[in-house]
Amino acid sequence: MVLTILNPYFWYSNWKYQIMKLRILHVFFCCIGLLLNAQEEFHVFPKDHTSNPGTENGTGAIDNPWDLQTAFDQKSDVVNAGDIIWLHDGIYNGRFTSSLQSLESDKYITVSAYKTDKVILNGNVTSSKKAVLEVKGKQVIYKNFEVTFLGEFTRNKGSEGFKNVDGITHSNGIDCKFINLKIHNNPGSGFGSWKRTGGTEILDCLIFNNGYTTSKNRGGGVGIYVQNNSESTRIIENNIIFNNFYKGVQIWSANKKAKEEFVKNIILKSNVIFNNGSPSGAFKDNLIVASDDRNGTNIAKHIKILNNIFYHNTDVGNAQVGGDAASLTLGFHKNAPIENVEIKNNMIIGRNNGLRILHAKSLTFENNSVYCGYVHMQSSVLEHMSQWQFKNNTYFTKKSSSFRILKHQDYDLNKWQSNFGIDRNSQWKHIKQFDLKTMATITRYKYRKDAFKVVILQKDGEPTMADFSKAGLKTGINYTIYDVENVSKVLKTGTLSEDFKITFPMQLTAFEKPLHNTKAKKSLSNFGVFIIEFKPQGTEDNSVEKKEGVIKRFFKWLGF
Numbered sequence: 001m002v003l004t005i006l007n008p009y010f011w012y013s014n015w016k017y018q019i020m021k022l023r024i025l026h027v028f029f030c031c032i033g034l035l036l037n038a039q040e041e042f043h044v045f046p047k048d049h050t051s052n053p054g055t056e057n058g059t060g061a062i063d064n065p066w067d068l069q070t071a072f073d074q075k076s077d078v079v080n081a082g083d084i085i086w087l088h089d090g091i092y093n094g095r096f097t098s099s100l101q102s103l104e105s106d107k108y109i110t111v112s113a114y115k116t117d118k119v120i121l122n123g124n125v126t127s128s129k130k131a132v133l134e135v136k137g138k139q140v141i142y143k144n145f146e147v148t149f150l151g152e153f154t155r156n157k158g159s160e161g162f163k164n165v166d167g168i169t170h171s172n173g174i175d176c177k178f179i180n181l182k183i184h185n186n187p188g189s190g191f192g193s194w195k196r197t198g199g200t201e202i203l204d205c206l207i208f209n210n211g212y213t214t215s216k217n218r219g220g221g222v223g224i225y226v227q228n229n230s231e232s233t234r235i236i237e238n239n240i241i242f243n244n245f246y247k248g249v250q251i252w253s254a255n256k257k258a259k260e261e262f263v264k265n266i267i268l269k270s271n272v273i274f275n276n277g278s279p280s281g282a283f284k285d286n287l288i289v290a291s292d293d294r295n296g297t298n299i300a301k302h303i304k305i306l307n308n309i310f311y312h313n314t315d316v317g318n319a320q321v322g323g324d325a326a327s328l329t330l331g332f333h334k335n336a337p338i339e340n341v342e343i344k345n346n347m348i349i350g351r352n353n354g355l356r357i358l359h360a361k362s363l364t365f366e367n368n369s370v371y372c373g374y375v376h377m378q379s380s381v382l383e384h385m386s387q388w389q390f391k392n393n394t395y396f397t398k399k400s401s402s403f404r405i406l407k408h409q410d411y412d413l414n415k416w417q418s419n420f421g422i423d424r425n426s427q428w429k430h431i432k433q434f435d436l437k438t439m440a441t442i443t444r445y446k447y448r449k450d451a452f453k454v455v456i457l458q459k460d461g462e463p464t465m466a467d468f469s470k471a472g473l474k475t476g477i478n479y480t481i482y483d484v485e486n487v488s489k490v491l492k493t494g495t496l497s498e499d500f501k502i503t504f505p506m507q508l509t510a511f512e513k514p515l516h517n518t519k520a521k522k523s524l525s526n527f528g529v530f531i532i533e534f535k536p537q538g539t540e541d542n543s544v545e546k547k548e549g550v551i552k553r554f555f556k557w558l559g560f
Contacts, residue, residue, distance in 0.1 A: 198230025211245025
């Protein structure tokens, strides 16, 4: 030992080791400094919070929080790219305008509920603003909160005190994302995504029961109204949109004398859209892709409709098609036929006019399953059908001559194929042969840990098993199931067994709460949409503790 201590090499090597640790420590603190400078966190509480109210004079610190409008008013020198604004538990009464914007390309500001806090923006207040939340900024992510009207309010447009107020209006600013929002019970449209907001994404949202009844006892207010005048693609993906008073999704413009194109470059993918119009007493389009431009300038074009499910209450077990219930409409005015629109891998279920192709110039329609009375078309399609690409579709209709071109002729599939040279490898079947006895689609939520959207179509309304063997889950994990039409109530709980199969009940009860009228109808027992969440038994999020443990071990190695 004495020889070791007296050895000059020992002191030299030990000195080099200490210098190395000091250099590592220097690099570590430089990295920490960069991270701290790169991202800041701010906190928001309701104005009326009992112990920690948010104020306009706050700093955004956890012990001196902002109120919500103050947070939304922050300039880019305070809140910028990579920063997070945390909304803490509570009801935020008011109608708000966000002008937040990130100034760094591909880096976002995030506005989110804090951890698992329940955050509700309640627009049922006295205000001249026309939306619970209006967004004007760019490159901001809004996620994990509710946008609604609470308490009593009228849905009748002619009534005293009626307020036509949308849930969210994105009026200006590009490249925003709206994720896992619950937009419901607003006396206007759920979401307006307007033409100057290119690059917007609407993902994993639940949008329902928005709208009102007009003085003529018709429905007004849609789930999503979307436009786009940019070359950036608008994405609407994995949302659940149902029971809005008018239509489900409008990719649309009502402008009759447009001077520019602004219904283009949109992808609608993996959504389930059903029973829209029901609260007003008449089913309306679950989706319309069209324009009412009489100049032929603003034509709906470059739009993709992929892997969606469109459904209206239809007793498929008893081969029902009577009555109007359009699930998908393409085109509206002959001067603005849709162009370069792709409809692929969709399930389209409606009544007599479940699928309407009214005015279409260039259209791709492939691998779709259609259940309806007829495929309704206007005679204007005859001059454009040479540009249509149809194949591998299955049509379930009441009569074999199911391709109806109004004021022209009805065609069966053979004549439809031979006369127009389209729909090769497609099939026609009578509605009594509707053979999708059980369909269970499982879609993982991208932004919700171990949560899935499950859509089940079971012809006879019997309990149905869904197979989660490909979901990457472990057996023994707990699950909770919610029916989206009664989403505040737990439908079923259990533990994932070794066969990875879970049975979903289909004979479901009526709505948990009234929808401000008596006309809305629950989906039939042949159709159900569910959210299922998985959580391991007895586990808690200890990621912070794990990170602290790593840091402690690092400093211990350094000799502290």
